[in-house]
Amino acid sequence: MAATSKMSDSTPTRRPFHGSCHCGSVKYIIFLTLPHNPPSVDMAPPTDPSRSHQEFYRCNCTPCHKAGHFHIRTACSPEDFMLLSPLDPMAELGDYTCNNGLIHWLFCKKCGGRCFIFAGKGETAEVDLDEMDVRDRDGGKMGKRTIWRPKAEGWSEQTESGCYLSVNGYTVDSGQEGFELGEFTANKWVGYVDCLELNGPEREMQYDQPYEGGAF
Structure with missing residues (x-):
């Protein structure tokens, strides 16, 4: 499937994208609304605790920077993220925690x-991917599947509440129509946050360039 971007003039549409680790042991579906509509550069990012907004950003803190994590925060994690494999990520994936130890930097053991950072509770569910308009990479039907996802009950995606999901944009599979990270940066859809420990208190997101110690 050839990559096609050039979505900046089209109507924002919510659609699924496939993602995976390099060996394919971890597979997931993420729903994104593209083209993205970020806050104005002159505006502070939304602070609604229900996270009814979507964000793409880079963080300059040492864990994010050294792990090469490109943050994708969806509008509603329990609805927008489905793990196809493994179905028990907290047991089957490697886990690294740092700082307060509440956020799990999960990784494929192979x-x-x-692929993603997580805090909170998860659950397995039976879903019909065909009804959700999710197709495989060749356009074929995927049918009914058991998936893992963040548990919707009690979910409020703020680190203070213990609920958090950030998908690594670098692990979204390449060659999917409408997903091109270079276009995200060129269109200034990507925000930059300053959480570097040496810089003191966290500063507001900016969209023109990274803070000290960060990268485009």
């Missing part, structure tokens, strides 16, 4: 790929 290839080391880090």
Whole structure:
């Protein structure tokens, strides 16, 4: 499937994208609304605890920077993220915690790929992927599946509440129409946050360039 971007003039549409670790042991579906509509550069990012907004950003803190994590925060994690495999990530994936120890930097034990960061409760569910308009990479039907996802009950995606999901944009599979990270940066859809420990208190997101110690 050839990559096609050039979505900046189209109507924002919610659609599924496939993602995986390098060896394919970890597979997931993420729903994104593209083209993205970020806050104005002159506006502070939304602070609604229900996270009814979507964000793409890079963080300069040492865990994010050294892990090469490109943050994708969806509008509603329990609805927008489905793990196809493994179905028990907290037991089957490697786990690294740092700082307060509440957030799990999960990784594939075979290839080391880090697809997402998680805190909170998860659950398995039976879903019909065909009804959700999710197709495989060749356009074929995927039918009914057991998936793992963040548990919707009690979910409020703020680190203070213990609920958090950030998908690594670098692990979204390449060659999917409408997903091109270079276009995200060129269109200034990507925010930059300053959480570097040496810089003191966290500063507001900016969209023109990274803070000290960060990268485009």
